Amino acid sequence: MSDNSNSNNNNSIDHTKNVLVEKHISYVVNLDNKKEEDFEYWVTEHLRMNGMYWGLTSLYILKALDKMDRDVIINWVLSCQKSNGGFSGNVSHDEHLLSTLSAVQILMQLDALDRLDQDLVAKYVLxxxxxxxxxxxxxxxxVDTRFTYCAVSCLSLMGKLDLLDNNRIEKIADFINRCKNFDAGYGCIPGAESHAGQTFTCVGALAIINRLDLIDRDQLGWWLCERQLPNGGLNGRPEKTSDVCYSWWVVSALSVIDRLHWIDNEKLRNYILKCQDNETGGIADKPGNVPDVFHTFFGLCGFSLMSYFDMEEIDPTYALGTKTLLKYNIKLPWNKKL
Structure with a gap:
């Protein structure tokens, strides 16, 4: 399917039918201009590393990664590394696995992983x-299954997954399996409610450690398909409203277990389109709401995973471009694209 909005950047474009490519690029690039006197600057200050990852990867999907200053970003990312190897969400914050994975992902996209003391990072993760x-x-x-995913993804991206011996791998698989519920979905800890976000982290982690055999693909696929609502959007658990971010959490998990065709891709595409901001660019959680970089990233990921519009491919396990992964010779046996 073609996108005829690339060369047109005016408010006459029907955002319910076209991807506002140029406006999304402008929206992401201008996020760096948020001022310290802005409320939004301070409420997201501790998430700057994650925000940088979401923004950069959005630009990658839109084939516009060169719009950012590579050297400035690399130097800032490295300034957030602590003496124990972990990375913080911003210079003045403590290290965390969430921001450590984002830092590794950013450096990979900017072809700067060699600037990193990867042994020290791996030691911190382990x-x-x-x-x-x-x-x-x-x-x-x-403790949260998000952190399990961050750990194995981070090690794998640096080519250090072999630092986890068989005993450690089996314990990871067992922990994830104990987080599985009767509906085949996964929670953040054993006994917690199934949630689409946690389900992605568990499916992704199992894919990386090559234990997808633990998943009941049909039952999980059915639970994930039930997340699609009549408006085409997806929710994270029963009785909740739709939210663009599940265009990643649900669609990525369905892609890994080869059940993406079980949902109505076209209806989901149309829902994401309606969540675009026709004036500023960016994508919101719901139609008519204010956009943010988080939902912009996940909305674009949804388009990429469903192969709509002329966008770069995103890998459903690592949340990085397939071209980036191939450059580092990272392959998963189930993914025929790698």
Whole structure:
């Protein structure tokens, strides 16, 4: 399907039918101009590393990564690394697995992974694994399947997954399996409610450690398909409203288990289109709401995973471009694109 909006950047474009490519590029590039006196600047200050990853990857999908200053970004990312190898969300914050993975992803996209002491990063990641196979997010001890995904993804991207011996791998697989519920979805810890976001992290982690055999693909596929609402959008759990971010969490998991064709891709595409801001660019969580970089990224990921419009391919496991992964010789046996 073609996108005829690339060369036209005026408000006459029907955003319910076209991707506002140039406006999205402008929206992401101008995020860096947020002023310190702005409320939004401070409420997102601790998420700057994640925001940088979402923005850069959005530009990658839109084939506009060269719009950002590579050297400035690399130097800022490296300034957020702590002495133990972990990365913080911003210079003045503590290190965390979430921001550490984002830092590695950013450096990979900018072809600067060689600037990193990868052994030190790997040591930090490994130090957070617990006896039951789970991972703390940081030194304060919170456990969540998000952190398991961050740990194995980070190690894999640096080519250091072999630092996890068979015993550690089996404990990771067992912990994730204990987070699986009767509906085949996954929660943040054993016994927690199934959630599409947590389901992606568990499916992604199992894909990376080559344990997709633990998943009941048909039952999980059915639960994920039930997330699609009559308006075409997806929710994260039963009785919730639709949200563009699930265009990543649900669609990525369906892609990994080869069940993406079980939802109505066209209806989802149309829902994401309606969530675009026709004036400023960017994508919101719901039609008519204010856009943000988080939902812009996940909306564009949805388009890419469903192969709509002329966009770069995003990998559903690593949330990085397939071209980036191939450059680093990272391949997963289930993904025929790699």
């Amino acid at each position: 130090s957070l694994q617990q006896e039951d196979g789970s991972f703390f997010g940081d030194k304060w001890g919170e």
